[in-house]
Amino acid sequence: MTTNNELLLRPISDLMKQRFFIPSYQRGYRWTQRQVTDLLNDIAEFQKNSESSSRKAFYCLQPVVVKQCGEEWELVDGQQRLTTICIILLYLKDIAAILGHSGYSLRYETRPESATFLSNIDSEHADDNIDFYHMNQAREAIDAWFISRPPVYKLSFLQTLLNDDEAGKNVKVIWYQLSEQANVTEVFSRLNRGKIPLTNAELVKALLLNAGNFSQVTELSVRFNQLRIAQEWDETERRLQQEDFWYFISNHTRESNRIELILGLVADSLKSGISRQDPHYIFLSFAHYLEEMHQDPERIEKVWLLIKQRFMLLDEWYRGRVTYHLVGYLISNSESVIPQLISESESCEKKSVFIGRLKQRILRIALPGLAGSLSRERTDRSTQIDATISALTYPERSLRPLLLLFNIAILLTNKTSSTRFPFRHYKLDAWDIEHITSVSSQMPENISGQKAWTEVMREHFRPHNITEKGLDPARSAQHLLFKRAEELLLEEPFDSEKFEAYFSDVLNEYSRTPQQDRDDNIGNLTLLDQSTNRSYRNAIFPVKRNRIIEADKTSTFVPPGTRNVFLKYYSSNVHDMTFWNTQDQDSYRHAITDVLTVFFDGATYATR
Template identity: 55%
Template sequence: MLHKNKLMLKPVSELLGEQFFIPAYQRGYRWTARQVRDLLEDLAEFQQNVHGKPTERFYCLQPVVVKKKAEEWELVDGQQRLITLYIILRYLTSLDAVQGQQCYSLRFETRPDSQEFLQHIDPTRAEDNIDFFHISQARETVKTWFKERPGRDKAILTTLLNDDRAGRNVKFIWYQLHDEAEATTVFSRLNRGKIPLTNAELVKALFLHAGNFKRSGEAVRFQQLRLAHEWDNIERRLQQPDFWYFVSNTPQEDNRIELLLKTIADTLKPPVPMQDPYYIFLKFSHHLKNAKSDPQAVEHLWMRIKHLFMTLNEWFDDQNGYHLVGYLISQKVTLQTLIHWHETSQSKNAFLIQLRKKIKAIALPALAPQGNATENPQEEIAAAISSLSYGDKSLRALLLLFNIATILTNANSSMRFQFRRYKLDSWDIEHISSVSSQMPESTPGQKAWTQTIQQHFRPEDDSAAQDEQYGALQTKFYNQARRLLNKETFDSDAFTKLFNEVQKSFNKNSRKDLENSIGNLTLLDAATNRSYKNAIFPIKRQRIIAADKNTTFVPIATRNVFLKYYSQRVHDMTFWNREDHDSYQRAITQTLATFFSEALL
């Protein structure tokens, strides 16, 4: 009994005599004439190129996924490739010169007519159904291709049927599901793009193939074990959440090394359609096939992957590298772009300057054409950010940068921005002091807001400790909220009056034209934001402090805002007024000016 999935390379010769059945959940045969010709061209190119070369060389076909069912193999994936190869083999073995070769069998669980037609293809019946049409078209394409290339039939058939002893053969990537696997579930995952046979598994199998190593015997075994060990170490490091979300923006459960493989694959020359689900594997496979004259091809390719990993590790361990690279990756700058800048920079400092220039173009696009050489960069930054308003596309990038710059402008800081939390959580641009336009419109929303007001303004036992002005507001709004909630029918008009009075009292020194400016905006995760949206400043401040106490990730600049660290006078922690607004906006300007000036050092 097979208890786990099995991955191996299997020569076509070992499929001869096997029995496959295509289950009911599979669609019919749909390969086009072009796809059939491409396969034949690839086989012919391989056959010509390996003539006289080491016998370990082989041509690798894309995977077939199977599950053993009694004496047959249930074909979960790979139907199109296996049927096409069957048509080619049946055509070749029908020729007098190469008669007598055996083939595998294909049985259709719910389409017996297709099974019979595949064994005896009759072009006159091509219009009977769509399966017959595509099968006939494939057979005619094979026939035409060989007639245009007389004498190639024997060579191609030999290449297809050579076993591993003869070598220079054709192999499938054979993926056998374990006995308890549910084939229909696997098929569904395959067709939704959740492919159990990943590019990483395929590339690893390609790298570990003994024919790719110059040595033989125990030396090959040692090299295989070393490469496998290094592969696993890289994957283990990428599984660490802080490291993964430093280099990636998207969740991935396993085979995270594919991020590195993709970065390298994009630089390899063989053209492969990006939309191909096996794009990464095919890139590596074609590259190694084209580099077959180099016995160190696998080693050289593996060294590139290791070097990329070590570079990422170096960036992660460096305070500047971690934050600058992490920021750019969060803004969808590709690893390949970052690696290019790194390789073409004359020094580490030059690389960091390049990163800051790109960051400036993203966070302050209005200043990007001017570069860094300005007479008064602080004034220009002040003008650029003062023009920003709630809803501007660059605002999120700017506020994120402010958090990162706050950390980096302190040379003694060992704090690190949590990219993991930033990428896993949904983030909002939040008003520090709520605005009238945010009044809840639905009755449930109005009730929730009123309950929050009642809870917040509930009189304390130690009333003497309360500020006199605040105490009067506390009593007033607590009683209004309690009466509103105790009514049998919720009074929306009374709610509107309460909401407007609270807004007027706690935003009395604010200006309506500044409500949506950057001095009244901060970055916060959506879960926390939803818990106090429309709330007045003291309630928001209370929630932020509670979140910080509970070790919920609160960006440093957001925490500083609600603790009024940027304000010149903090005698009143109840209101967010015009002075607070201006002090906060100046702090953003000064921090960013310092951050960008360091790029000139």
């Protein structure tokens, strides 16, 4: 009996003559014909692909979780897979006997008749109970699958299924043996809650803590190193649970086992030859590596050091203000860039060289037309950037990464500020490219949207503490728009034709920029989270401005560039907060140009 959970890869041939029992807390066999056929197809595909592979290639089944009980194994998880393999072996038992294999046995703790039926599946009794039915369905699926292939194929298939490790090119299971102290019903409940299997993280952790992988001769020294690695593992997981750190290195929501991101990076570097499509690619890569290093007494320490080094590099990037923003921007664009950044970091002797290469990568994303041609001279560089962004129009795909970079660069180019761009908010909220001044193409098309827009305008134009008689000429137009909004909302049914005229009149009244000049150029676009955007979508500039101010007051994250736009921070004329005009647009575009011109200092420039 083992006092610790143990984990290893075992070929199916190792299971022959073993005795398993299905405990009472489990339901019976329930695999469908489709699932059985999928398993057969997967093994057949592996067999075909392995013809040109090394002898060490193998096909891996999902984990089998067991606990030793005397001469038998209590099957905690993996019943469906082992039962299906058992039915295949019984179907091919004559050929298996020639190869010297007699299979393994399965019994059901509370359903002994199911074991009897399994050993001799009889279609006439298939409807006697639900276990019999599914076992018979599996047997028929196996029969139909082999009938469609040449008779000699049965031998080659069985050899693949039952080859030992010496012969290679075989089928294995992830064998997870519970300790004698383990509570099997608790383990079963955890594994099957929501049908969640053992994760790669849990499997790798068990592999690293397996007492058999340590070289120390005393049980005390083994236990000490197990506890040390377990503690360091937990500390790493706790760090990854910090949301700001997690959303710096990841674009995906994940509540637990976040360490798998680090493990995946290490697995990629091990180059095990395991298919990345395999659901247990990470675990199998580590298991394969440890098998390759079986003669190295320090193999566990070396593997754990690789994991720690990957984590510490990401943590170092996070703590550095410049690397935080540059790496965070690149990961926001694509999480798959992390291995390339690691490789690049390791190849750079100086941090400044690495920073320059990061900016090179950013340039290819935000301003792809300037990659390889950006001038070293600041004046020329400014001219290049301004010409490039002036040519951009909504909804070009490059606008979003460009505006994200602008917001990050505002913070990064301010040497006196310690403020960090919150990638957590950027990734958890859905972000939009928003028009600063609404355009005619944004007119709501459905009745509910038109009503909502009219209600927003009614509240904005509502006269407060001013009687109609006392309105001055500057406010009379606003009062008229208020009255029209009220009248529209009182009509039943809602009149879409009147709304269209009202929408057009409001936009014309609140814009001093010709329609063709204010629509889709960079000077009329900003980055905003979707929830705030929806709250004022299609509204006029002063309404949007008020909403932005309210969001900022309530600590809702507003990107610095967006906040600056609606406060007219970049505009030379700040006396009129009612309009966003051509001059405002030009000033905003120049601000983007200036910030990016400074930001790309230190990038790799064209030779001139």
